[in-house]
Amino acid sequence: MNELSVSRPNNLDAYWMPYSDNRYFKANPRMLARAEGMHYYTPEGKEILDGTAGLWCCNAGHGRREIKEAIQKQAAILDYAPTFQLGHPIAFEAASRIAEMTPEGMDKVFFTNSGSESADTALKIALAYHRARGESGRVRLIGRERGYHGVGFGGMSVGGIGGNRKQFGALLPYVDHLPHTHGLAENVFARGLPEHGAHLADALENLVALHGAETIAAVMVEPVAGSTGVLVPPVGYLERLREICTKHGILLIFDEVITGFGRLGTNFGAERLGVTPDIMTMAKGLTNAAVPMGAVAVRNAVYDAVVDGAPAGIELFHGYTYSGHPLAAAAAIATLELHRAEDLPGRARAIEPYWQEAAHSLRGLPNVIDIRDCGLIAGIELAPRPGKPTQRALDIFRRCFDEGVLVRVTGDIVALSPPLIIEKPHVDRLIGTLADAIRAEAA
Ligand SMILES: Cc1ncc(COP(=O)(O)O)c(C=O)c1O
Numbered sequence: 303m304n305e306l307s308v309s310r311p312n313n314l315d316a317y318w319m320p321y322s323d324n325r326y327f328k329a330n331p332r333m334l335a336r337a338e339g340m341h342y343y344t345p346e347g348k349e350i351l352d353g354t355a356g357l358w359c360c361n362a363g364h365g366r367r368e369i370k371e372a373i374q375k376q377a378a379i380l381d382y383a384p385t386f387q388l389g390h391p392i393a394f395e396a397a398s399r400i401a402e403m404t405p406e407g408m409d410k411v412f413f414t415n416s417g418s419e420s421a422d423t424a425l426k427i428a429l430a431y432h433r434a435r436g437e438s439g440r441v442r443l444i445g446r447e448r449g450y451h452g453v454g455f456g457g458m459s460v461g462g463i464g465g466n467r468k469q470f471g472a473l474l475p476y477v478d479h480l481p482h483t484h485g486l487a488e489n490v491f492a493r494g495l496p497e498h499g500a501h502l503a504d505a506l507e508n509l510v511a512l513h514g515a516e517t518i519a520a521v522m523v524e525p526v527a528g529s530t531g532v533l534v535p536p537v538g539y540l541e542r543l544r545e546i547c548t549k550h551g552i553l554l555i556f557d558e559v560i561t562g563f564g565r566l567g568t569n570f571g572a573e574r575l576g577v578t579p580d581i582m583t584m585a586k587g588l589t590n591a592a593v594p595m596g597a598v599a600v601r602n603a604v605y606d607a608v609v610d611g612a613p614a615g616i617e618l619f620h621g622y623t624y625s626g627h628p629l630a631a632a633a634a635i636a637t638l639e640l641h642r643a644e645d646l647p648g649r650a651r652a653i654e655p656y657w658q659e660a661a662h663s664l665r666g667l668p669n670v671i672d673i674r675d676c677g678l679i680a681g682i683e684l685a686p687r688p689g690k691p692t693q694r695a696l697d698i699f700r701r702c703f704d705e706g707v708l709v710r711v712t713g714d715i716v717a718l719s720p721p722l723i724i725e726k727p728h729v730d731r732l733i734g735t736l737a738d739a740i741r742a743e744a745a
Contacts, residue, residue, distance in 0.1 A: 310335075310345045332703055337364035340721055340728050342708060350703065353732045354710040355721045358528060358560045359586035362640045363723040369592045369636045376632035385413075385626045393626030396634045400588070400597055403569040403638065405578045410605035413626040414596035417559035418452025420583035421522070423598045425456040426620050427581060428520035428553045431604050434611035437551075440519040443474070444509060444552075447482040450529035451522060451557050451583075460522050463530055478513065480505045480521070484533050486683075490672050491665055492534070493658055495575075499536030503543040506552075515550035520581070522555040525571030529560075531715030532674045532681025540577040547580075553604070554579040559596070563587030564641060564722050566677030567651035574677065580604055590637045595630035650678045650722045653729070660733040661718070667737060668744035669694065678724070682716040684740070698739045707735040 314328045335345040340363060342350040355361055362369070376392065383390040397411040404411075412427070414420045425443055432440035443460050450466070451457030458467055459474035462482065467473060481502050489496035506521060525540065527533040547554040556579040561571030563584070568574040570582065581604060585596035609617045624630070640646065654677060661680035662673050672683040687694045695711035702709045709732075710717045716736065720728065 332700075339363045339365065340724060349706055351707045351728060351731055351735075353702075353708050353718050353720050353736075355587075355719050356591055357586070357710070358565070358719045359591035361564050361587040361722045362590045362637060362644070362646060363721040366590060366592075366636075366640060368640055369590055369633050372632040372636035373593060373629050376628050380628045382628060384623070386621060390626075390628055392628050392631040392635070396626065396631035397597075399635055399638045400584075400599060404582065404599045405570070405572050407603075408578070408582065408599045408601050410600050410602060412598045412600070413622075413630075414585070414598065415594045415622055415624050415627070415630070416452065416596050417557075417583065417585035418454045418457050418596075419622060420559065420585050420596035420598050421451035421457030421460070421557060422454040423596075423620065424522065424555045424557075424581045424583045425460065425520065427598065427600060427604065427608065427618070428555065430608050430618055430620075431553065432519050434607045437516070439516050440551075442476045442478065442513055442518045444478050444480060444506070444518060444521040446480040446523050446527075448484065448527060448530040448533065449479075449482075449522070449524060449557075450527065451524075452559075476517075478509055480509070480523070482527075482530075482533065483536055483539060485536070486672055489536070491662070492674065493662060494676060495534055495537045496674075497537055500538030500542050502536070503539050503546065506543060506546045510546070510550055510552075515552065518550065518552050520553040520555050521547055522557055524557045524559075525561045525575050525577075526566065526676050526679060528679065528717065528719070529712060531683065531712045532676075532679055532717050534674050534676040535575065540575050544577045544579075553581060555581040555583065557583045559583055559585045560679075560719070561677075563637075564647040564650050565679060565719065567654055568647050569641075588637065589630055589633035590640075592637070593627070593630040593633040594624075595627070595634055644723075646722045653724060653726070654678065656726055657724075657729055660729045663733065664737055664740065667740045670740065678720060678722060680718040682718075682736070682740075684714045684716070686714045694743055697743045698736070701739040701742055702735055705735050705739065707732055709736060 334342040336343040400411045401409040445460030447462040449462040451461045459477045462479050483499050485499050488498040558570050566574040580601050582599045589595045658675050661675050669685040671685050674681040695714045699711045
């Protein structure tokens with residue numbers, strides 16, 4: 303074994319783990335040392351079925367040879383080159399491949415390194431667009447309660463999860479939020495898109511009345527909200543949001559970091575849900591998470607306004623050292639090639655009815671108060687333990703892991719998002735293990 307591939311660290315102190323209970327983890331470490339196909343393996347060699355595609359990102363399954371080889375080959379050819387005022391061929395190729403998959407007329411792609419960077423990039427592009435068109439008063443950014451757009455100051459401010467914001471002060475000014483779309487009373491146990499709630503988009507008209515359309519730059523939402531615990535858009539909701547944005551000259555941004563690359567059975571959520579935004583963020587599945595990469599695709603008119611509208615010289619004062627990194631670009635091209643060759647969105651579509659049935663089979667188990675699904679996503683909402691919010695879900699997560707199954711929990715919601723290569727026996731094992739854990743944590 304390579305000296306650098308440490309499978310059993312002997313000191314856990316130095317690493318300040320992200321979004322983690324560091325004290326609990328370091329007392330009770332759960333490690334993943336290796337992965338292949340649908341499974342992770344612990345350092346002891348125990349197999350863990352991946353019910354979450356890592357963090358909603360390894361859509362093509364783990365350890366894909368084609369991606370690994372593309373990265374290796376690229377590392378030997380060009381390790382790094384700047385993309386500020388210079389270029390390297392593979393970044394252009396990766397952008398073209400993405401543009402082939404995005405909705406028609408969204409052919410311009412800006413590279414980032416994560417979903418958070420994509421969110422902040424999209425917001426900055428929206429502001430630059432209005433300014434380029436002489437509407438520099440459009441500075442207000444609208445998000446949605448319970449939205450998640452990563453951890454940069456833009457995404458965090460426009461995001462609507464209180465717990466992610468409260469440690470960090472005043473955040474960005476000129477931000478407002480639409481109401482969330484969680485309709486536990488009227489949409490409980492809905493399958494796919496819930497019937498009730500399209501009217502919630504009308505709250506945007508209220509914000510327009512309150513602030514004036516001439517102050518609003520953009521609205522950013524996830525087509526299906528993932529991190530907050532799987533909120534599926536009500537029938538007609540996104541269409542209504544689109545209409546109101548168009549009417550008032552407000553840009554609509556879809557955060558497709560989770561819903562992109564086959565998760566909903568189509569290349570992007572926009573396609574599945576039949577609504578085309580002006581700007582779209584992506585990351586995660588773009589490279590199958592083998593190398594960090596994010597991207598922002600924009601309508602050609604947005605690009606043209608910013609680029610053609612600028613005086614000679616740099617048109618957008620924004621970018622990252624690693625934008626279009628050669629290794630990430632190689633991983634993206636290989637990943638997108640796998641998507642095409644193996645029709646991963648088609649595979650997701652084919653197994654979706656079985657997936658939906660399996661997820662909803664959990665109805666009736668103790669404390670299960672709602673189940674939601676869309677594409678290869680499911681959310682199972684649990685009644686919290688009295689006085690101990692989130693504890694029940696955490697205990698279920700730990701029990702599943704110890705039984706060899708990885709699920710994700712957020713609050714008291716279990717969120718499932720397996721690799722798109724999942725097969726029926728995997729679904730049975732995933733849902734069966736979760737059902738046992740829910741029963742075991744009934745008290
Ligand atoms: C919708 C959405 N946007 C943005 C992000 C942030 O992505 P990253 O963690 O790569 O910064 C996430 C991460 O889960 C996400 O789900």
